[in-house]
Amino acid sequence: MxxxxxxxxxxxxxxxxxxxxxxxxxxxxxxxxxxxxxxxxxxxxxxxxxxxxxxxxxxxxxxxxxxxxxxxxxxxxxxxxxxxxxxxxxxxxxxxxxxxxxxxxxxxxxxxxxxxxxxxxxxxxxxxxxxxxxxxVKRIIRLPKLSDVEGTENSQDYAVRYFDIDTNHHVNNAKYFEWVFNTVDEEVLNNYFPTMVNIRYHVEIQPHQMVHSAVSFDQETLKSSHKISVGDTLCCEANVEWSHR
Incomplete structure (x- = not known):
């Protein structure tokens, strides 16, 4: 059980x-x-x-x-x-x-x-x-793999601040969601909401690093893919599906 x-x-x-x-x-x-x-x-x-x-x-x-x-x-x-x-x-x-x-x-x-x-x-x-x-169990559930979406692209850079760091001494996992959604166009955020979010963390982001958050949004399928990186290192990626509010 x-x-x-x-x-x-x-x-x-x-x-x-x-x-x-x-x-x-x-x-x-x-x-x-x-x-x-x-x-x-x-x-x-x-x-x-x-x-x-x-x-x-x-x-x-x-x-x-x-x-x-x-x-x-x-x-x-x-x-x-x-x-x-x-x-x-x-x-x-x-x-x-x-x-x-x-x-x-x-x-x-x-x-x-x-x-x-x-x-x-x-x-x-x-x-x-x-x-x-x-x-x-011998094997736990395998969550869905991430995939790329082709669409309108946007990106933004963020400096990791003192209060972004949690007690594990890396960026708190909830902060990544802000970086993911802040790159999405404001019109989308006002008129749509996420019905599915799949996010995977690959590499810890440390204090004082500069983060690059990029999104590709497909207006026809209402799907987006997101990548968060530090330099050439992919630290986190996400897929989001959207629906009208």
Missing amino acids: PGKKYEEKHLVTYYEGDQTGTMTISMMINVMILISDNQSQALGVGPEVVDQTGLGWVITQYTMNITRLPQVGEEVLVGTQAVNNNDYFCQRDFWIKDQTGKVIVKTTSIFVLMDRTTRRMHKLLPELIEPYESDK
Whole structure:
């Protein structure tokens, strides 16, 4: 059986929304990670316990399927479940339900443990995994591969700032969503919303680096592909599918 489920109510605040009055993807990710941290705390394996091992949790990929975005002022139910794991990878699912109980956002993510000193992936520690009661499997789910989209291109450069860095001493994974969506034309952002997001992280982005974010948007298929790089190194890529608001 998959692992323990955990849910909390959340009121979407004004600073979690954008100009359209809906919750941004980056804020949604922040809240989901907060909920997973709260579950970990409740199970006795919170961030301070993980820190003592010299390791840290890192996300390698998210896929999100969105029926609609939560509205500012709306109370939603945010949930998570550690589904399964093998020796190195963990599948953790997230969901957001409206007040009728309908799932409006569903997310699947892949987590790994990283050695904070060597910056390399570390084998999962039983004492950090067992409290979730997730299934032990030989192979975890393979999330969809990324693909290129041909269309209108745009790009923008960003300097990594002090407050972009989290406790793992690299750019917080939610920050990438801002870099992804800020390159999209404002008219698209005002009139469309993402119904599918698939984002994969390849290389850590460190303090003081300069980031290049590029997008290619196909107006006919309403699909876009995104690449975030530092110099010649591809650090992150994403695919997004869009629908009219």
